[in-house]
Every structure is written in structure tokens, then in C-alpha cells.
Amino acid sequence: MPGLSWPLLSLLLLWLLPLAASATHIVGGELDLQHKSGNTYSLTLNLYFDAIYGNSGAVRPTLLAGIFEKGTNKYIATVQMPKVSDSFVQYTSPACSIGSLSTRKLIYANNVIIDASVFNKPDGYYVAVENCCRNASIANIIAPGDAGQTYYLEFPAVVRNGQPFIDSTPQIFPPLSDYACRGELFYYDFGGQDPDGDSLAYDMVTPLNGHATPGNPDPGQAVAAPYSLVTWKAGLSTQNQIPGSPTLQVNARTGRLTVRASDLGLFVFGVRCSEYRNHVKIGETRRDFQLLVVNCPANQQPKLQVNVPGTAVPYRFGRDTLRLLPGGNRCLSIRYTDPDPGSVLTMTTRAVNFTGQLPTFTTRTSGTVHAAGQPDTLTATLCFPECTDTKGKVFLLDLIVADNGCSLPKHDTLRVAFTATQLPNVAPQLSSTFPPAPVPVSNANPAVVRIVIGQPYSATLLGTDSDNHALTLTAVGEGFDLAGAGMRFTAQNGAGRATATFVWAPDCGAVAASGTGEGLLVHFKLTETGPCLPLLQERVVRFIVDPVPEPKPFSPSNVITPNGDGYNDFFRMPDLPLDFCDRKFASIVIYSRWGQKVFKSDERGFQWGGQNSGGLYYYLVTYTDGRRFKGWVEVIP
Template identity: 85%
Template sequence: MSRVIFRVPVLGWPLLSLLLLWLLPQVASATHIVGGELDLQHKTGNTYRLTLNLYFDAIYGDEGAIRPTLPAGIFVKGTNQRITDVVMPLGSSTYVQYTSPACSIGSLSTRKLVYTSDFSLNPTVFTNPTGYYVAVENCCRNASISNIINPGAAAQTFYLEFPAVVRNGQPFIDSTPQIFPPLSDYACRGELFYYDFGGQDPDGDSLAYDMVTPLNGHATSANPNPGQAVAAPYSLVTWKAGLSEQNQIPGAPTLQVNARTGRLTVRATDLGLFVFGVRCSEYRNRVKIGETRRDFQLLVVNCPTNQPPKLQVTMPGTTQPYRFGRDTLRLVPNGNRCLSIRYTDPDPGSMLTMSTRAVNFTGQLPTFTTRTSGTVHASGQPDTLTATLCFPDCVDTKGKVFLLDVIVADNGCSLPKHDTLRVAFTATQPPNAAPVLSSTFPAAPLPASDANAAVVHIVLGQSYAASLLGTDADKNALALTAVGDGFDLAAASMRFTPKNGPGRATAEFVWTPDCGAVAATGTSNGLLVRFKLTETGPCEPLPQERVVRFVVDPVPDPKPFVPSNVITPNGDGYNDAFYMPDLPLDFCDRKFAGIVIYSRWGQPVFKSDERGFKWAGQGVGGLYYYLVTYTDGRRFKGWVEVMP
């Protein structure tokens, strides 16, 4: 095909002259709004960010119509009660891109104006089970729109729905789906136009798409920017005769959206500028919880004829073209894993590009080993191009049939035309035994996980050592590594010494924990270390891993803590004072804090922060009570009787 780029001004070109003649009578009355959509995203806590993406005609739009702020109203869906208003300031202005920038035309340029504001959805307020909606009203649309009545006076209401933020007494967080960014593409009359409106949902909700009539609302040309949005219901734009919600752009087929993917398609039969509406609804557990809508425009023009490219795939070892549905490519170890491709285009000077797309699998795609693009039917260029597509040695379909699309695209305007051949294949990879990892660490509970890691208890100040061994029957290169989960091994004074090599790898792990390690981990959670054995080979299996949790224990107390409870301060040298030689030992920051002795009436009679304290009584016999405290909050209570 021959690429045609429209630029303004160009004299003497019939196609562009017709396009300009069609537009010029309406330029004086054209206004500014191309379309837009609202977006509500959860940020943190009760804070949400409300955004309006407003698409503005950068060629004929009136700059004075761009507002520094726009107000949004939030209403209860079931009652239309106004809850609050959110004022959104203009944040950014950028140009909407074309799929193929070389196909841009001087009469079509769109700016994206982003209005945004953060606000709070109070969980004590936004609890209505019917949900809520947000609306922004503005006027007016482009006067040159072809498919609605009186477009220059038609307003626009941007609209989304969201659920209550509390459901069944629990927080219910939801962000609206984000529709694929718009493009400035135009459609060629009589040619299939395609456009990806599919969105992504931050919460993983299911999405469904349908065509909707754009909302008009309450704004007017006399009051184009109301200071406050009005509650629903909102009037709809009025379609011209013969058009409807399911027939928004005259075509064969008319404009339609794939309910699952959000892909728009139309083969327009009429020239003009057409407004259309698409709704994206989100479902959680099969229940609809919200929706967002996008209004946009599509310009349909006459384009030069563009013939689609053609490709032919030949299977390894044959000269016959591959036929989907009848042939299956079977890839085996040490066999030919490459397809031969020939591709061309009947149009002179066409620039062609090859690509591939996985249909029903994920993972590594085959690669082109020769050039994947080129020009055909031009001076000094061939009529047919060739490429070689080779599958990796380690592709393994596990007995299933995988599907791969081989695609050639031209550089046609407004959108590339394609030829796609679907290839069915099966593949097995060369045999490779997984490496084996053993160690002197204790066994871990099953199933293996971080929560079920092997646990090693090490006494503070004592050294612990372990060894690891990796082996591989195929003699592939092995490597042992150790990584701390959220910490550096060397910083924790852990030593890991690997010796890696073909078919065999060994390593030694040594650690003498100190109080620094206790301070970093506490005494219960410990330090998690991942020991991994990886193999370098033609088809690397999953690495083998051992996860070990190291817990530092205090030095055991030499004797049980059983303090005496009778003293006889009579000076005979036996049992004259109360003291505690067998107090639990200090453990890093867990230290003896002090002792307080109280009379039977609760009055303190003795205090000390010395571990080696001695108390000889108060000269008065009777029962006394003590409280021993440690810096980690541990407490020991008891009594002692003084017998003079």
C-alpha cells in the first residue's frame, strides 16, 4: 500500500480539498468538547482520587472554553440525594496520540485535559447499599457532529457509579476500571476500523462492555458550565433518523463493542464526525458494583485504496504452505524448529512488519532470526520479503496444542492492515533431570512455605554451622546462593561460602549470633534465609530451595529461679539477708530493671536497681512482698518472711 499523510495546507489535492470543504462551513459554529470519562481510584485509608479526563478539540476548540476548575456532584443512586460536591482543578494538558503518527491529518488533533482532586469517602456516610454516582455537566459538543440532532447545543454529562465503602460491616474498597487511553485515529470509509477500549481494573473485578447513548444532561449553551451538577435523571442526545444506541455510526457492520474485550469495530459507510458512547461495568462475585462511561468522536474520511499484505508460512522440511486446521507443527529435541515465511503487499512502496502473538499460552515466544521488516514494490526493493521464525529449544507444551498468531502489518493509514496466520504446535524439550539439594539443616514441615520453614534455634554467643550439597545427574553447572529475607547476611555476621561447579556445588553456613541480631529480629520471629540451588543448562528447571528460620535463644539459666522466702537477720551469719543469686540472666536489651519490697500495708520499704542487692529487713518481723521487673516487661512477684 502507499502511505498518504494529510497535512495542512496542501493545494491541488482532491482528497484533502473535499475534506476541508466539508469542514469549513461548520468551523465558525464548532465548539470544543470531543468526549471524556470520569475515574475514581482508591489511594489510602478513606482517601480517593477523582479524575475527569476531558478531550478537547485542539484545532477548532475555543481556548476560552477551557475552565480552570470543574465541579463534580456525588449523589445516592437510589434516591438522587446530593451528598457532596468536589471541585477539581485542571492539572495537565497533553495531546492525544495517533496509532501511527505518520498518519496524522491537519484537521484532527485532540488534547487531553486532566482535572483531579483527592477527597475522603467517610465510612459513616457512604453506606447506602444502592451505591452512588458522580456527575460533571458541561456544554457544548462539536457543532460538526453528523449523527445527532443540533449538536452545537448538545450538552455532555460525564458519569460513573461506585459502591458503598462499607458492606456487611466491613470496609469495601473499589476503584473504577481504567479504560485504555484514547487515540486520535480517524476511520477510512469502507475500511474496517478497530479500536481497543478495553480496560484494566485495579481490584481484579470482572469487566463487561456495551454501547450506550451519550448523556446530554442539564447544561445549555446559555449556561455551559453550571456551578453545580444536577442530580439524575439525565436526558440523552437525540440520534438522527435511522440511528440508535445500537446503530450509532452508519456502517456494515455498524459500530459495535466486544462485551468481553472492549474492542470497538466499525466499517463506516458515511463520511462525517460521529459521537458515540461506551460503558464499562465492573462485577465482583457476579454482582455489578460500578460503571464508568466514555464519550468520544470518530472522524470518517475518504482514504486511498489500501490492499492488505499477504504472508505464507512453510513448515520445516517441506515446501508446502502451512494450513491451519489441517497441519500441526510438532517440535522435538534436536529437530528443525524453524518456520520459513514469505510476505508481500500488492501496493507499491509498502513498509511491512512481522510480529507474533501467543493465543492460548504464556512464556517465551519464538524469535525471528532474519529481518522482520522491509519495503516492497519500490525502486531497488524486492517484491517479496522472507523471514525465519525459530522456536526455543526449551518450549514444552506438556502434551497440549499451543496456538501462535504470525502477523504481517503494513503502514497504511489510518490504521495498518494485517494478514494473520494461526499456527498450531506441540513441543517437547530435551530431557533434563532436576538437580538435588540436601543439607544438614533440620527437616521442614510440609507443605513447604515460608510459614513452614525449617527452624534452627541458636543460643546467643554460640556458633552454629551447616553444610549444603547440590548435585545434578546431567553434570550441568550448579550454583548455591543464600539470601536474607529483608536483611543482608554479611551485615548480620552470617558467613556463607559456596563452591560451585559442573554437576556439584557445596556450601558452608556459619553464624555466631550477637545482640545486634536479637535487636534486628526479636526473639520469636527470627531471621529467614533462602538457600537456593540453580542449574545452568539448555533448559533450566525450577531452582531447588530450602528456607530456614534462625531464632536466637538466651543463654540458659544455670539454676531454676526459686528465691528463698524466710530470713533471720540475727547476726549469726546464716540467712541474715534477702537476696536473689539465681535471677534470670540478662538477654541483650532484656535486663534486670529493679526490685521493690513492700510492707503488708503496701508501703515500699526497699528499692534497688542492682542485680546483687541485699536486704536485711526493717528490724520488724512479719511478711513482706516483693516485685522484680525486667526491661522487657517481665515481672516476678512473691513474699518473704522476716524472723528476727
């Protein structure tokens, strides 16, 4: 239902009016300490203020936070926190807003230095801010108008076992601006998130009173603990803060609040969020807040129904398990309605025990029932994707219909159990004229192709698929660009068949790119499109560039007879290793037996006719890549 009726709202305003004069301003609040960098932290107080009856003059531009040792209550420091933000807290359903309830969120913040030389006590520390006063109309504590409020958090030392210990306090989810309806289940998520990934636990606590009073509403510097507690009225306690069945409670794991309040009024309550690391409690933060309980128009629960596909039988969880088969009906027909006139209903889904793509609605998921020109029952179609595959497990899906009732929507949830399979997919096949790879085939054990520089190499690839899926052949260099290395890959892709040609005529640039004999790795991939789980085939080939083969082994002559007869008159080396890219002939130097240089040339076609005297001489041949050849030659006149 979209809101409270005007007569009911008028009665509510009249009920609160006598209390307005004595009401003050505080709705609740919590402290937050977040690590920024180094030893700098941001300390924040979120203060929630009654925007309807609160005294705007009570809003202070700056609040003071005190920091104390937890074990000894020793004062450590004071932090001045100026007001940096002022905004309204939003209703869960804005259409349900009422004129007597509006909350502002005031943020006070400043940076604080938490140095390991000071904050190193094993028991940790706490921060407190004191303020006054609470709304005088609070119904569950004694003398609420005289009750102060203490905002409180605990944090650990920033060094533990000699090592830095960084921690940010858990941040409780946004506060509520909603009201509860008497006799109706109220729920709200007070669960938080922890930036450090610490475990969080929640429990109900009695709100802290502290030392602030109406006569001294702004005590300035907070004093050390212990802090007095608010006093519950008779029959109420920490575990029974708001009368009801159930009374107000918080889920210890999720932080979700629930209550079905039995009494009208404004009720204060406290929730604590404790954080644990390695099963040891390291800190906590408290939220002190209020909940208004009013009479609301009756709002009945919406209803939804799903039929077993292909039948008129309603689906029942625990009795039926949907079995979704390839090519079969994978859609559910949903009918949903609400007894209340003019209800706006919305359908959603939620995965319970699986992740991945959810089924999708193919028809409208919201609409109005029992209104002029509108049907009494709405319908929706929910279809599971063809690629949904539970792999033999039973997946659970919640179908949820919610109305627009106030203060919070009512729901009907139907849990659906289902299994799903998809069409089998036969892997495509990839063949090529590359040499076979060693077994086992892997990136670290690829096929090897040795290519002589300057001589073109080509290979063909063929991909086929018995399922006739679209195939694509690609080639990717590992750490290099194929075109940049002079490689050419051309593919003709299609359904069920793909062919490709690889051509390469390596040059010296390719030799430089291939490094020190490791070669160039190329990944040839065959991929398919269309199936739910595309399968990939891959061939990895290592290309190694070799020099042009030597015409014959290098074995220079070691005797010359420079006597002018035209035979063996000169020392030559026609069989020197050939030049290969950056590996080129540099020079030859010939020395006498006494180490005197007698000849030098940088021409690989040199010739030396001796020194007009016989004997042994020694030569040194060098190449540009550092290779050296040494030997001797005898001159016989």
C-alpha cells in the same frame, strides 16, 4: 500507507470548512473517581476538546460537579474542579495524522471527602458535570450545535453491611485521536482496568444531553437526573450509532470498538463501562466521544506465508501441527509481502494459550516492499528456544504482519499449532559422609550431627551427573553465616563432578549461636547448569554442640571424719559437672541443721573441714546457668 494524499486532504478540509464557523468545542469526556486513602477520593473529569475548530475561549478554568443520591436524586454536594492539565491526544500511527483532526485532553480534578456518615445509602450515588456545546458538524444526531453534554458516573456507598466498602471506578483506556476510513474496518481498544479487580462489562449507550444550551452553555452546578438524551437521526439508534456493516459495536468483555462505516462524516457515540463485585453491579462510568469517517486511499492487506520445516509446503492451521524435537529444526522461515507500493511491514508474535518465553526472530522483522532497491517479498526466521516444552499439549502462536496503512494498520495473521519437547535430564546425585537422615527426609527431619565442643568435625560431599552438566556445591546456614560461626566449606566444582569438604571445630560462640539445644541447620545443595530444567539435590544437616563428656557420674561423698589422720578429713566435690561455656561453677554454701550459713566458696576446688562439731550439714551448689545441686554431709569427729 503513511498518510492521506494532498488532493484528498484538500477536499476533506473544504468539506469541513463551512462547518467550522458553527463548530464549538466538545469532542467527549468521562468522569473518574479513585480512592486515595481513608475517606479521601480523587474526582477527575477528562474533557476532550476540538483543537482545530474549537473555540479556545470556551475552555473554562474550573468546572462544577454535582453529587446526588441515586435512589432519590437528592443533592449531596458540589465539587469545584480546576483545570490541572492540558495535552494532545496522540494518534495510533502519527504518520497518519491529518490537519483537520486534533484533540486536546483537558483534565479537571480535585479531592473529595466521601464519609461513611453521609454516603451510606444502599442504592449508591452518582456524579454529573454539565457543559455545552457539541460540534455542529456531527452527522448522526439532530441539532448537534444545540446539544449539551453530561458527564456521568455511579459509585456505591462507602459502607456495606456495617463494614467499609472501598471502590474506585474503572478507568477506560486512552481516548482515540484516529479517524476511520469509509468501507474499512476500524478498531480501537476502549477496554479499561479496575484498581479493585472488579469485573467489567461494556455496552453502547446513547450520549447524555442534559440541561446546558447554547444560551446557557455553562449552567454551573449540575442538576439532578434524569438527563435528556441526544436525538438520533432517522434510522439510527443506541445499537446503530454509526451506519455501517458492522455498525459501531463494543465487545462486552474486552471493550474493543469495531465498525466498518458506510457514510462519511463526524459521528458521536457513547460507551458505558459497568463494574461488578461478587456478581452485583456497584458502579458505572460513561465515555462520550466522536469518530470522524473520511475517504482514504485504498490499502490492501499484507500477506504472510510459513512453510512446514524441511518442505516447500505452506503451513495451514488446522491441517498441520509442528512437532519440535530436541536437536531438530526448531526454526520457521516466514515470507511476507504487500501489494501496495512502498508499504512498511512489521512482523510480531503473540501467544494464544500459553505463557513463558516466546520464540525469537533471528533476522529482520520489518522492512519496505515495492520501493526502489527493495524486494517485493521480505523474509524472517523465527526460532523456538531449545528449552520450549509443551508437556504434551498443543500450543498456539499467532504470527502477525502489519502494514503502515492509514488510518490504522492492516494485518494478516497466521496461527501456528505446535508441540515441543526438550532433551531429558537425569537428576544429579549427591552423596556425603554425613550420617543418614531419618525417613522421610525433609527440612523438618534432617540428619543430626552431634559435635563435642573443641573437637573438630569434618565431612566430604560428592556430586555426580550422568549428563555431564556443570555442577556446583554450596552450603548455606539457615539464619546464620557459616564463616561467622567458624564453619569452613570448600568446593571444587566442574562438569559432571563436584566435591566439597566441610570442617568445623565449634567453640563457645557456636554454642551460643545454636540456642537451647536446637542446633544449627545447614543446607548443602548440589545444582546443575546448562539443562532447561535444572534439578537440585539437597542435604539438610542439624549440628548440635555437646559439652566435653564428664569423666564419671557426679556422686559426692556424704561423710567426713576431720580427726587429723589424713583420711577423709575434708568435704570436697572433685566430680562436679565441668564448666561448659556460659555454664560455670558459681558457688557452694553449707548450712547447719538450723539454717545457719557456716561456709561459702566460689572455687570449684574448695575443701571444708567441718565446724569442730559433729552432725548433719546441708549444702547448695549453684552454676551460672541456674543449675543447682542440693545434698547433705555428715561430720563425724
